[in-house]
Amino acid sequence: MLPTVTIIGRTNVGKSSLLNRLVGKRISIVEDKEGITRDRVSGLLEYENRVLELIDTGGLGFHDQEELAPLVEQQIQIAAEEADLLLFVVDGRRGIHPMDREVAQKIREWKKPYLLVVNKIDDSPMEELADEFFELGLEEPPIAVSAMTGYGKGELLDAILKRIDWSKYPEIPKNEEMKLAIVGRPNSGKSTFINALAQEERVIVSPLPGTTRDAVDVRFELDGQTFIAIDTAGVKRKGKIRDSVEYFSYVRAEKAIHRADVVVFLLDVAANITRADKKLGEIIVEAEKPVVIGVNKWDLAEDRITTTEYADYFSKLMRGLHFAPMVFLSAKEGRNKKEVIQLCLELFEQSKYRVGTGELNRLLEKAYQKRRPPVIKGKRGKILYATQVGISPPTFVLFVNKKDMFPHQYLRYLENFLRNELPFSEIPLRFWLREREPAKMGDFKNS
Known part of the structure; x- marks a missing residue:
């Protein structure tokens, strides 16, 4: 402490x-x-x-x-x-x-x-x-x-x-705690969830949308481990932002996502997924952050819809987050809050995983042989070599013959392939493309 x-x-x-x-x-x-x-x-x-x-x-x-x-x-x-x-x-x-x-x-x-x-x-x-x-x-x-x-x-x-x-307080903390950004539309239960974690009324809870304006850091302990939860203002579509305070709150929520190690994206199960939810999902995807989807107020809806039905509904509307794990919870009752934090820890560990260069290139060769990039103007893209250069998120440089021969859909295929083969199945991956001549870098066999 x-x-x-x-x-x-x-x-x-x-x-x-x-x-x-x-x-x-x-x-x-x-x-x-x-x-x-x-x-x-x-x-x-x-x-x-x-x-x-x-x-x-x-x-x-x-x-x-x-x-x-x-x-x-x-x-x-x-x-x-x-x-x-x-x-x-x-x-x-x-x-x-x-x-x-x-x-x-x-x-x-x-x-x-x-x-x-x-x-x-x-x-x-x-x-x-x-x-x-x-x-x-x-x-x-x-x-x-x-x-x-x-x-x-x-x-x-x-x-x-x-x-x-x-x-x-004799010791200075040596390691910074894992930071969790708690995000969602106004009145989705963010502050209630924070208070359930902190086990105290740390953040104002009110039925009025928009009662949280700052991004609020709350330090809490669970099972002997310390975390920082960042409660953000509810994100609205920019067209609905009324004044400068709401604008600053929007910017603060966006910054909190970039600052966090893992994002908890809360959805109100009783409300339809809206354009504001989709916008928030886009911000999370663009930030390339691990994310847990928290379907809140499940205690009010579990008799009307199954978890599978809601997961299918979410996947159809939020395709950019198809890889993210989902937890059905009740912030008001404190239900499944530990499961959310445990998932966040698992994603945090996945985001720090490093794959050896040899294994990475073998997997990418396998992916390439299974499905090759499309032919563009009579030519096909080739992956010459790859290496991991960073973590959080796992970041890979692909040396290729021509960058413009690798459309977004093909990079998405490679991302999903590596997710299935390596221990980061539920986090975003980042690819950078660099052009190299085949004679200098070598090539995958039989490509």
């Missing part, structure tokens, strides 16, 4: 910007609009050979039309209770707000270690603005920073390390 530092404060004081500045990459969506962060969003902070988990929370005192404020405040309460240290962020330019006083009172009640962080202080002449916050009556002196420019970042990081009891 890692120590956790939780950022709290009223809305629009720059909490998300501070998380992005400290972590060093854009994890939280930042926009000048209240209520952008709803879930607990986290990232790994590495500094001075120490590693901790930094958590961004929604703004206290936030009210919205969707009436999610009580759920947001529940998330903040849970995050505060679990934290090793709180960063209480205020807006140095606007001065003390009545809600700041309420947050200060909560800090006294929680009796947790904290730091008072005065944001939007861009340089040393502005530091005197931070003195006003002594009026909050907190024991800790204010630390002046600017999340936008990075001013005061070093001082804040030093203070964070000093306030954490590192005796409870």
Whole structure:
């Protein structure tokens, strides 16, 4: 486990910007609009050979039309209770707000270690603005920073390390955990599935589509092994994206897929597969990521349709993912969640498999003799030599006489052939074609 530092404060004081500045990459969506962060969003902070988990929370005192404020405040309460240290962020330019006083009172009640962080202080002449916050009556002196420019970042990081009891966390993790991107259309059960894995209300669960806007990292343990699950915003077709926040969420979901080791693609069995599902499937295929198809809410449908019938329905509409394994689950009941994770582990191992060059060329010769590329303008493509050059996904370079003589359908045939012959039957494969003269590279026998 890692120590956790939780950022709290009223809305629009720059909490998300501070998380992005400290972590060093854009994890939280930042926009000048209240209520952008709803879930607990986290990232790994590495500094001075120490590693901790930094958590961004929604703004206290936030009210919205969707009436999610009580759920947001529940998330903040849970995050505060679990934290090793709180960063209480205020807006140095606007001065003390009545809600700041309420947050200060909560800090006294929680009796947790904290730091008072005065944001939007861009340089040393502005530091005197931070003195006003002594009026909050907190024991800790204010630390002046600017999340936008990075001013005061070093001082804040030093203070964070000093306030954490590192005796409870003696070791820095040597290996990064396997990352799982949990993706699907809005309201397909992603957040419920994450909470079932984490065994706590880590992500806001609501019947309103679109309650998750950030890509939320949740670290969890299962059978003694640690994982990171990335809960993403529900992906809609681009034509239906209403505003910049939804657009950023779409981009964040796409980035989460590329960042993950394995993708869990959740589908609502009660809903038809739509163009948005197909678009999401295309993103996964283009990213060449191992994927588990999770058919969610199966507890509501198992009396009306069989697993075989649904698998056939899926295969007809999502042909690009025909190789992906499928699990029928209920995120609400926690049913088959372990099976999903076990499959993800198996796919992760498949994606790291390396085949010897000799075996690879023997298999490709066998595939070539069984089915050759089509004749194009009186000529036929020839595979001269092949080698594996990468993993995750397994990546192969095929040296050929002419690249344009190998249509996509033939490469798909080779991909399926290798899947059947080698221990990566359920993951995507990548082929690169390079042209070489036969006299330089040799040729398959009898080709």
